[in-house]
Amino acid sequence: xxxxxxxxxxxxxxxxxxxxxxxxxxxxxxxxxxxxxxxxxxxxxxxxxxxxxxxxxxxxxxxxxxxxxxxxxxxxxxxxxxxxxxxxxxxxxxxxxxxxxxxxxx
Amino acid sequence: xxxxxxxxxxxxxxxxxxxxxxxxxxxxxxxxxxxxxxxxxxxxxxxxxxxxxxxxxxxxxxxxxxxxxxxxxxxxxxxxxxxxxxxxxxxxxxxxxxxxxxxxxxxxxxxxxxxxxxxxxxxxxxxxxxxxxxxxxxxxxxxxx
Ligand SMILES: Nc1ncnc2c1ncn2[C@@H]1O[C@H](COP(=O)(O)OP(=O)(O)OP(=O)(O)O)[C@@H](O)[C@H]1O
Ligand SMILES: [Mg+2]
Numbered sequence: 419x420x421x422x423x424x425x426x427x428x429x430x431x432x433x434x435x436x437x438x439x440x441x442x443x444x445x446x447x448x449x450x451x452x453x454x455x456x457x458x459x460x461x462x463x464x465x466x467x468x469x470x471x472x473x474x475x476x477x478x479x480x481x482x483x484x485x486x487x488x489x490x491x492x493x494x495x496x497x498x499x500x501x502x503x504x505x506x507x508x509x510x511x512x513x514x515x516x517x518x519x520x521x522x523x524x
Numbered sequence: 525x526x527x528x529x530x531x532x533x534x535x536x537x538x539x540x541x542x543x544x545x546x547x548x549x550x551x552x553x554x555x556x557x558x559x560x561x562x563x564x565x566x567x568x569x570x571x572x573x574x575x576x577x578x579x580x581x582x583x584x585x586x587x588x589x590x591x592x593x594x595x596x597x598x599x600x601x602x603x604x605x606x607x608x609x610x611x612x613x614x615x616x617x618x619x620x621x622x623x624x625x626x627x628x629x630x631x632x633x634x635x636x637x638x639x640x641x642x643x644x645x646x647x648x649x650x651x652x653x654x655x656x657x658x659x660x661x662x663x664x665x666x667x668x669x
């Protein structure tokens with residue numbers, strides 16, 4: 419699991435890659451939190467295109483990121499979720515809280 | 525039912541073993557020539573069952589997790605995950621979507637995912653004795669797809 423980020427104007431892009439399971443989730447949230455604390459972006463885009471696996475632990479990572487942004491009025495959107503990750507996220511209703519912009523692999 | 529192939533694993537309830545378990549089952553399931561989507565569903569379901577044993581069954585200690593995967597007649601994969609942990613008081617409640625005792629790090633979707641990604645899910649649990657989860661999924665032969 420790897421977390422990288424890139425600041426584009428006022429938007430912070432966070433890239434999650436590798437396997438996001440329970441084993442990786444805690445560290446992922448710590449790294450996401452550190453990037454958010456450093457930049458306090460008003461808009462954050464979580465790019466999931468690099469994920470090769472994601473289970474329900476990923477739901478908590480997305481919602482944790484959402485709550486962290488919301489605590490100071492920031493907004494979160496999701497982009498390029500692989501089909502499989504999108505399936506897990508929609509099953510949990512995450513798409514009703516955080517917009518899922520597009521899907522990486524058809 | 526005729527068993528065509530079978531494997532068994534036991535491992536300590538360390539989170540690093542979640543990937544080990546799902547990739548082992550995925551390698552066995554690959555013998556049924558599943559689609560990428562089917563394989564993804566299988567890996568996720570195994571990960572959910574094993575993660576539950578790691579997170580919930582043995583809250584403040586390490587314990588053994590037993591995994592068995594079998595290929596049955598007709599292209600059916602059967603996966604059994606068993607622990608000797610704390611068990612579940614009310615299985616129906618535990619299986620309900622969004623029910624969790626895990627706080628903010630969990631979302632209560634594990635059983636719901638297993639149920640919808642696999643064809644069958646059976647959960648047996650005895651408080652204080654442990655939990656057994658059995659899942660089955662039929663992988664369509666390529667010719668019939
Ligand atoms: N092997 C187990 N041993 C003891 N309790 C369990 C076990 N598996 C599940 N449970 C109980 O059932 C509840 C629901 O499990 P489920 O997998 O659906 O959600 P979760 O693990 O809480 O969250 P998520 O899977 O979304 O991360 C758990 O919160 C826990 O209380
Ligand atoms: Mg779970």
